[in-house]
Amino acid sequence: MSMFDGLKKKLSSVIKAFSSKEEKELEREEKAEEKAEKAQAQTLPAAPEPRVGERKYEAPEHHESTAHVELTTQQHTSKEMKAPAEHIAHVEEPQHREEPRPQHGRHAIEHPKARESDIHLSAVTKIKGAILGKVKLSDSDIEGFLDTLRVSMLESDVAYNDTEEFLQRLEKSLRESKVSAKDIRSELVRSVRESLLGVISKTQGINLESFVAGRIREANLPVKILFIGPNGTGKTTTIAKVAHMLKQKGASIVISASDTFRAAAIEQTEYHANALHVPIIKSGYGADPASVAFDAVAYAKAHGMQIVLIDSAGRQETNRNLIGELQKMDRVIKPDINIYVGESTAGNAIITQVKEFMKSIRIDGIILTKLDCDAKGGGAISIANETGVPILFLGTGEAYTDLMPYDPQVILDAMLPSS
Ligand SMILES: Nc1nc2c(ncn2[C@@H]2O[C@H](COP(=O)(O)OP(=O)(O)OP(=O)(O)O)[C@@H](O)[C@H]2O)c(=O)[nH]1
Ligand SMILES: [Mg+2]
Structure with missing residues (x-):
C-alpha cells in the first residue's frame, strides 16, 4: 500500500x-x-x-x-x-x-x-x-x-x-x-x-532547505531546529532523515539528544548519528533537555557548524509538566524553527493535537510521517488549512531517504488517477 x-x-x-x-x-x-x-x-x-x-x-x-x-x-x-x-x-x-x-x-x-x-x-x-x-x-x-x-x-x-x-x-x-x-x-x-x-x-509553507541556505549565507549560525510532538510519531527518525538530507546538500550538522526521558531514546539517537557520521551531544537520562540542547548549540558555535537538530521526548498535549519543559527549551534555546512531527495515521486527531500544542509553543511547520502506512491520506489535505501551519515534508518510510517535500502537485499526482 x-x-x-x-x-x-x-x-x-x-x-x-x-x-x-x-x-x-x-x-x-x-x-x-x-x-x-x-x-x-x-x-x-x-x-x-x-x-x-x-x-x-x-x-x-x-x-x-x-x-x-x-x-x-x-x-x-x-x-x-x-x-x-x-x-x-x-x-x-x-x-x-x-x-x-x-x-x-x-x-x-x-x-x-x-x-x-x-x-x-x-x-x-x-x-x-x-x-x-x-x-x-x-x-x-x-x-x-x-x-x-x-x-x-x-x-x-x-x-x-x-x-x-x-x-x-x-x-x-x-x-x-x-x-x-x-x-x-x-x-x-x-x-x-x-x-x-x-x-x-x-497555506504556503516555508521551504526548509532555502530557509537554512539563507540563514547560512547570513552567517547567523547555527540554525536551531527543534522537533516536537506526541509519543512515537517519528521525531527521532525524522531528525535522522532531515540530517541526511541537509548533509547531502553540504551542511554541517550536530544532533542534540534532548529526549532524556524515554528509555533507550539516547541510544536510538546515537545509532542514527553514527550511521550518518554526524556528531551527537548527549547527557544522562533525567538530565534537563534544555541544557543538553544548550551544550549542542555551544558545540556548534565552537566548531563553526551550521545546524543543530534538537530531539525532544514525545508528550501528549495534555501533560502540563512535559509541555512546561518544552516551553523552557523554547525560551532558553530560541529555536529558529519549531517543527511538529505528527503521524498521518492519527487522521483528523492531529488537527486537535497541533492546535493544543500551539497554545503553548509556536509551531512553524509540520512533518507528517507514516504516509506509507496510512490507508486514507486525507490528513495531508486538511492539516495545513485547519491549523494554518504549513506541512514541510512527508515521511514515507523508515529509510533515511523516505522524506518527501510537500509539493501539492506531487500529492495530487499520487492522489488522482492519471486521466
Ligand atoms: N513506516 C514508517 N515508519 C516510520 C516513519 N517515521 C518513523 N517511523 C517509525 O516509527 C517508529 C517510531 O519512530 P521514532 O522516530 O522513534 O518516533 P519518536 O517520535 O521519536 O518516538 P518517541 O521519542 O518515543 O516519542 C519507529 O519504528 C520508526 O521507524 C515513516 O515515515 N514511515
Ligand atoms: Mg524519539
Missing part, C-alpha cells in the same frame, strides 16, 4: 462510476439519434406523391406538405434525443442551422431532392453534435457526483471544512464546464485536480 492509495482508490472509483454512467447515457442517446435518423429516412418520400388532378410539385399545398414533413421529422427527432438526455445530461444543441427559406416557394418545391438532402444533413449534424459536441452535466448528476465524493473524502480523513470547500470549487467548475462527450472522465479528473489544488495550496 503506497501513500494516498486509499483516497486515490475512492476518487478513482467515484470518477469512473460517474463517467462511465455518463458515457453509457450518451451511447444510448447516440443510438436514439441513429434510430431517429433511420426513421426519418423512412418517413421521407423521395418526392411527395401528387394527388390526382394536381400537377406534380406545382401546387402551393405541396410546399406546405413538404414543410410539414420537415417539421414533424424534427419534432420526432428532438423527442427521441431529449428523452434519455433529460435525466442525465443536458446536451447542448449544435448551433441551430437556419434552413434557407426559399424566396420563391415554387422554386424550392421544384427541387425536392435538394430539400430531402438538407433535412437528412440536418439530422446528421445533430448526431454529430451529440457525439462530438459539448455536454453540460445536469444538476442532478452533479449533485449525485458531489454527494458520493463528499462521503469518500470524509471517510479518507479530509476535514469537513476542506471537503466542503473542495466540493464548492468543484461544483462551480462542473457547472461552468462544457464537456466533450468522449472526454468526460479526463474532464472530471481535471476539475477534481484543480479544485483540490485550490484547497491544498492555500
